[in-house]
Amino acid sequence: MSKRVPAALWFLLPGMLGFVVMYIAPFFISLGYAFVDQPVGGVFVGFRNFAELLANKAYPRGFGNTLRFIAISVPLNMGLSLTVALMLNRLKRHKELFSLMFLIPLVIPSGSMVMFWNTLFSSGGALNALLSAMGFEKLKWLDSGLAVLVMVLIFVWKNMGYNMVLFLSGLSAIPKEHYEAAWVDGVKPWQSFRYITFPGLAPTFVLVTIMSIVNSFKVFKEIYLITGSYPHESIYTLQHFMNNMFGSLNYQKLSTATTLLVLVIALFTQGLLRLERRVSS
Amino acid sequence: MRKLTALFLVLTLAISLAACAGNSGGASGESAAMVLESGEISGEITVSCYESMMSKAFLEDAAKKFEEKFPGTKVNIETFSKMPEIQSSQEGGQRITIMRQEDDPQAKSDYISKVNTELMSGGGADILAMDILPYHRLAESGRLENLDDFIAADNDFNSEDYRKNILDAARYNDKLFFMPSDYSFSYFAYDSTLINGAELQSADAFTYEQLLSIGAGAFSPDSQSKIIGMSAYSSRGTSLINELIKENYDEFVNAQDKTAHFDDGRFAELLELCRQYEQDGYIMPGVTSGDEPIRRMERNRDERYMFKSKNHSSLLQQFNQNSGRVMSFGGSSAGNEEDDEIAGMPTNENGEVAFSYSQGYSLNANSQNKRTAWEFLKFLLSEEIQTSSSLSPFGLPLNNNARAEKAKLLVSGALFSSRNTRFAGVPAEGQNAGAGREPASSGAESSASEGAAINGGDGEDAPPKQDGAAITRSEGGQAAEGGQPGFFVSEVPENIELDETQQKVWEQYTAQIEKFSDMINFHSVQDSTINDMIAAEIQQFFDGSKSASDVASALQNKVALYLSE
Numbered sequence: 001m002s003k004r005v006p007a008a009l010w011f012l013l014p015g016m017l018g019f020v021v022m023y024i025a026p027f028f029i030s031l032g033y034a035f036v037d038q039p040v041g042g043v044f045v046g047f048r049n050f051a052e053l054l055a056n057k058a059y060p061r062g063f064g065n066t067l068r069f070i071a072i073s074v075p076l077n078m079g080l081s082l083t084v085a086l087m088l089n090r091l092k093r094h095k096e097l098f099s100l101m102f103l104i105p106l107v108i109p110s111g112s113m114v115m116f117w118n119t120l121f122s123s124g125g126a127l128n129a130l131l132s133a134m135g136f137e138k139l140k141w142l143d144s145g146l147a148v149l150v151m152v153l154i155f156v157w158k159n160m161g162y163n164m165v166l167f168l169s170g171l172s173a174i175p176k177e178h179y180e181a182a183w184v185d186g187v188k189p190w191q192s193f194r195y196i197t198f199p200g201l202a203p204t205f206v207l208v209t210i211m212s213i214v215n216s217f218k219v220f221k222e223i224y225l226i227t228g229s230y231p232h233e234s235i236y237t238l239q240h241f242m243n244n245m246f247g248s249l250n251y252q253k254l255s256t257a258t259t260l261l262v263l264v265i266a267l268f269t270q271g272l273l274r275l276e277r278r279v280s281s
Numbered sequence: 282m283r284k285l286t287a288l289f290l291v292l293t294l295a296i297s298l299a300a301c302a303g304n305s306g307g308a309s310g311e312s313a314a315m316v317l318e319s320g321e322i323s324g325e326i327t328v329s330c331y332e333s334m335m336s337k338a339f340l341e342d343a344a345k346k347f348e349e350k351f352p353g354t355k356v357n358i359e360t361f362s363k364m365p366e367i368q369s370s371q372e373g374g375q376r377i378t379i380m381r382q383e384d385d386p387q388a389k390s391d392y393i394s395k396v397n398t399e400l401m402s403g404g405g406a407d408i409l410a411m412d413i414l415p416y417h418r419l420a421e422s423g424r425l426e427n428l429d430d431f432i433a434a435d436n437d438f439n440s441e442d443y444r445k446n447i448l449d450a451a452r453y454n455d456k457l458f459f460m461p462s463d464y465s466f467s468y469f470a471y472d473s474t475l476i477n478g479a480e481l482q483s484a485d486a487f488t489y490e491q492l493l494s495i496g497a498g499a500f501s502p503d504s505q506s507k508i509i510g511m512s513a514y515s516s517r518g519t520s521l522i523n524e525l526i527k528e529n530y531d532e533f534v535n536a537q538d539k540t541a542h543f544d545d546g547r548f549a550e551l552l553e554l555c556r557q558y559e560q561d562g563y564i565m566p567g568v569t570s571g572d573e574p575i576r577r578m579e580r581n582r583d584e585r586y587m588f589k590s591k592n593h594s595s596l597l598q599q600f601n602q603n604s605g606r607v608m609s610f611g612g613s614s615a616g617n618e619e620d621d622e623i624a625g626m627p628t629n630e631n632g633e634v635a636f637s638y639s640q641g642y643s644l645n646a647n648s649q650n651k652r653t654a655w656e657f658l659k660f661l662l663s664e665e666i667q668t669s670s671s672l673s674p675f676g677l678p679l680n681n682n683a684r685a686e687k688a689k690l691l692v693s694g695a696l697f698s699s700r701n702t703r704f705a706g707v708p709a710e711g712q713n714a715g716a717g718r719e720p721a722s723s724g725a726e727s728s729a730s731e732g733a734a735i736n737g738g739d740g741e742d743a744p745p746k747q748d749g750a751a752i753t754r755s756e757g758g759q760a761a762e763g764g765q766p767g768f769f770v771s772e773v774p775e776n777i778e779l780d781e782t783q784q785k786v787w788e789q790y791t792a793q794i795e796k797f798s799d800m801i802n803f804h805s806v807q808d809s810t811i812n813d814m815i816a817a818e819i820q821q822f823f824d825g826s827k828s829a830s831d832v833a834s835a836l837q838n839k840v841a842l843y844l845s846e
Contacts, residue, residue, distance in 0.1 A: 038423070057845035124826050143835055230814065230839040244846055248418065249397050253846075 031262070033255040049256040059257065061233060062241040066217075069237065073152045074212045081160045081208075085167035086197075099168070102161035114225040121150055121226075142227055147235045155219040162215065163208050170204030171197070199279070206276040210269060313430035320652025323353040328642075328657070330410030331392045333360040336640055343666050347657055354653055359406065361392045389413050400424045403647050407654035411459045411641040417806045419643075420458040426644040427456040431655050438659055443679050447636060450804040461638035462661055463676030467590050468797055469624040470599075475499060475506055475587045478622055486628035486800065489524055493563060496587045502562055510586035510616045513559040514567035514823040519590075521564055522555045522819060527805075528629040534811060534840060541840035548836065549829035552822050567823050584616040588624065593794065594675060597691055599623060600789045623793070626800050633803035639676045677794065685791060692787045693779055814839050 034049055036042030053059050088098055120126050121141040128138040141150055174197065182192045220239035223231060229244055230236070238261065245254040328344070330336050337360045344356035362385065369378040396414060399405035409425075419425050432438050440448075447464050448457060469487055471478070480495055481487075489509070496508030512520045526533070529551065533543050558564045598618065628634050642661060648654050660666060667683030668690075678684045779787055818836050821827040827835070 058842060059846075061842075061845075123831075140831070143831070143838075230842050233838055233842055236842055241846065244843075248846075249401060249422070251401065 030255045031259050033251055034259045037252065049252050050260070053253055053256045053260070056253070058236070058241055059253075062236055062238045065234065065236055066238045069148070069151065069155075069235075070213055070216050072148070073155045073216055074209065076152065077156050077159055077163060077212055078205075078208055080156060081163035082167050084160065085164045085171060086193075088164070088168060089171050099161075099165070102164050104161070105158045106161045110221045110225065114222060117150075117154065117222065117226050143232055145232075145234050147227070147232045151219060151223055151235050154222050155216060158219070158222075159212065159215045163212060166204060166208050166211065167201070170201050173204075174200035202276060202279050206272055209272060213265075213268075312434075313426070314434040316651045316655070317431070317434050320650070322351045322653050322656050324650045324653055325355040325357065326408065326648075326650050326654045326657060327357045327359060327406040328408040328410070329359045329361075329396065329406035330412060330640070331361045331389065331414075332410070332412045332640070333362045334365050336360060336410065336412070337364070339669075342669060343657075343661055346666065347660050350660070351653075351656070356657060362388060400645070400647065405645050405647055407645055407648040407650060408658060409643045409645055411643055412639070415809065416459050416641075416643060417453050420453055420456070424646050425458045426646050426648075426651070427458065428460060428644060428658075429457045431644070432457070435655070435659070442664070442681055443662070444681065444798065446799065446801055447679060450636060450802055451641070453806065459641040459643040460658065460662060461641040461679060462667070463640065463678050464636045464638045464798075464801075465676045466593050466626070466634075466636045466797065466801060468593060468596070468626050469588055470591050470595070470618075470621040471588050471624045472506075472585050472617070473620045473622045475585060481624050484625060486626040486632070486634060487624065488528060488627070488629055489521065492588045492624075493558065496563065499587065500563060506585045506587060507565060508558075508563040508587045510565065510584060510589055512565045512567055513555045514819065516820060520567070521558065522552065522823075524590075524627075525551045525555065526815060526819075528627075530805065531629075531631065534808075534844070536806065536808075536844075539844040541837055541844055543833045543837040543840060544830075546833075549833040552819065552829040552832065556823075586616045589616060589621070590627065591621075592675070593677065593797065596623070596793050596797075597786075597790055599793070600786045601692065626797055634800045635803045635805060636801045637804075677798070684794075688791050688794070689779060689787055692783050692790060810843060811840055814843070 033042075035044060035046065037045045037048070084102065088095060091098065118125065122128075123138070123140065123143070125141075127141065132138055139146060141147065178196045178200070179192060182196060187195075217239060220237060220243075223235060223237075224240070224243070227235070229240065229247070231240065238257065242254055242257055245251075245257065328340055330340065337358070340358045340360070344358055347356055348354055367378065371377075393414060396405060396409065400419065405424075409419075416425065432440060444464075447461065451457060451459065451461055469492065471481065476496070476499055493508055500506075500508055509521065511524070514520045514522050526548075529547065532545075532547055534541055555564075559566050595618075599621070626634050642658055644651065644654055644658060662680060664680050664683045664686075667678035667680045668686045678687055814836060818827070818832045818839075822829060822832045
């Protein structure tokens with residue numbers, strides 16, 4: 001075995017070198033910026049940047065909004081996509097057609113969809129026209145607390161297909177014999193779900209959670225295109241903060257925010273993986 | 282696998298540390314005095330500026346003269362924006378030349394990003410022009426030198442030669458980060474056939490609301506004369522709502538505390554007020570579509586407005602009415618100017634009288650050749666360069682002697698290539714001068730820079746060939762001997778002799794200019810992000826999609842978020 005490893009290493013080296021130099025090293029360098037006071041010729045200042053960041057008013061709001069959004073949308077998304085996956089699993093015919101229907105939102109480019117969302121939700125848009133035709137007052141979809149609902153809707157609509165596919169593959173990995181044995185024993189459907197499907201899906205759950213959280217950061221794209229750099233304060237997320245810091249060249253705040261984010265995500269992922277190991281064993 | 286990961290991490294750590302170590306030796310703690318003593322005036326410097334229309338020719342001319350004065354130096358000029366398109370047509374006996382430069386927000390933000398990146402990575406041009414760059418941000422992050430130190434350390438620079446109140450107003454946090462090479466302001470004039478001058482004697486400065494209330498007394502719905510020849514709202518150019526917002530900007534945005542106060546009611550009140558004035562007929566209705574500048578000028582030329590805001594260059598016409606030379610610098614809101622008298626300066630409730638500038642220069646803190654750069658900056662402000670023909674004639678030179686000399690040139694008409702020149706629409710920075718707050722850059726408002734000159738008749742001192750030649754020269758993109766393409770002569774006569782009437786005009790003109798200039802005490806720090814937010818929201822009010830209180834609360838939200846970052 002020790003004779004094979006060196007050969008593999010040589011083949012990996014060019015790719016790894018490129019990856020390290022272009023991706024990993026700049027990542028750590030920019031993490032380093034969080035500890036100096038200026039990107040060029042800066043002096044080491046320890047944790048002062050972090051203290052300033054937490055004292056800043058916009059950052060905690062962005063952080064809180066991001067957490068709140070993840071807390072609402074990830075479980076919702078997972079629940080919905082699990083339900084759809086379970087239903088699709090039962091289908092005998094046209095399984096591909098229905099899967100396609102849920103996958104199409106994923107492949108439509110964000111820029112094209114933004115026009116549609118705008119037409120639907122803006123103050124003079126279609127939904128408001130419908131509401132006033134029915135006699136209700138117009139609602140400020142994007143300019144008030146309702147904007148969170150819009151954001152959740154966009155996220156769920158776009159990413160349900162992704163999770164659904166993951167769940168479908170997870171479901172197909174559960175051996176059919178378990179279900180047949182349970183049926184023979186006279187087990188009710190919800191019991192078979194709870195004792196067979198759920199544990200069988202545990203690794204998939206972890207994967208889907210992580211992917212959902214990652215995708216929840218990507219919803220920034222649509223929100224930014226619809227509402228701009230400074231949306232209503234209820235949908236002002238971390239990505240808005242970081243984007244604006246980048247635009248105003250405040251690299252200190254940007255890299256500090258990024259460092260914190262990386263830390264949080266790393267801890268969370270570690271926790272999730274440990275949980276999975278405990279559950280599936 | 283564990284060992285591989287460990288090796289991997291060590292490798293990246295090593296690379297990062299090496300990179301960081303390389304960077305930390307950058308900051309130099311040289312003081313201005315040290316720079317002046319030790320440095321030599323030689324080597325290469327770069328001057329970077331966005332605006333090309335007026336500045337390119339001027340800077341290149343100055344660069345050449347500087348290189349002649351100090352051999353061994355080389356000054357590179359970089360300008361970014363596209364040169365304006367020039368159209369000319371002949372109508373009857375008149376030649377009409379239009380120089381139009383469209384606002385290009387994308388090019389502007391590209392330029393700002395480019396300069397920012399250069400500065401952040403330790404480079405950048407030695408001298409930066411502050412026409413569109415946000416100098417307060419650069420100053421806050423320490424990218425610009427405090428010029429006060431250089432002024433104090435350099436015996437050659439005589440502060441007495443320059444207008445002190447302008448330099449004081451240009452300070453930010455008590456430090457001078459840029460030097461305006463010229464300044465301009467606008468003033469209020471009134472039509473003496475419509476308003477009794479006695480009502481205006483009490484004060485030297487007025488707010489827009491004061492003017493509107495004075496005018497309301499004399500206003501009658503039957504007459505065609507509006508109180509102010511300005512639209513309630515315009516998506517391009519000046520409008521009353523923009524002026525009112527500028528006047529009261531301090532109430533809405535507190536830059537020190539980083540708070541916004543748009544939803545106190547005052548902002549919505551102003552929006553409603555503008556609409557009310559529009560409906561009462563005091564002002565012109567809102568304009569949402571762009572109109573051909575020449576046609577607008579033609580239409581408004583005969584209208585009589587009670588009050589008008591004019592660029593300081595129009596003061597010359599005030600005293601020059603009998604010289605037989607028609608030189609009008611009015612914007613399209615000036616209307617019929619035959620019976621205009623001077624009212625006073627625009628101000629706001631805090632007594633702030635603002636100025637604007639067309640070009641200002643800063644010294645980059647990263648510059649490797651600060652001695653030469655400082656010398657060039659001084660040179661740009663010297664009397665020789667400030668009197669040269671290539672300095673924008675629409676601004677008042679900061680150098681006191683140059684200002685007096687330039688005034689002589691204006692009065693004698695030696696600057697213009699034809700006898701009767703009527704300007705309509707001065708470059709944006711002149712047009713947008715208003716009470717209280719001024720846009721720090723020519724592009725802060727979304728208006729195009731329009732300079733149109735109608736050269737009327739072929740007087741004895743302007744053979745037609747010269748006009749044609751002027752235009753040909755400018756089409757080549759570079760005025761060979763300096764000078765503004767299209768309108769002005771290229772070489773300025775050395776000694777101007779004024780006859781008696783001209784002498785009197787000159788004295789009155791300079792006295793008025795100095796009197797108004799003395800009142801200037803303020804320069805606002807414009808934040809283009811906030812301005813863009815305001816512009817986008819008020820557009821929605823004036824086209825009817827949002828109510829005033831909605832606009833106010835939306836702005837409150839956005840600006841508060843922006844300031845709290």
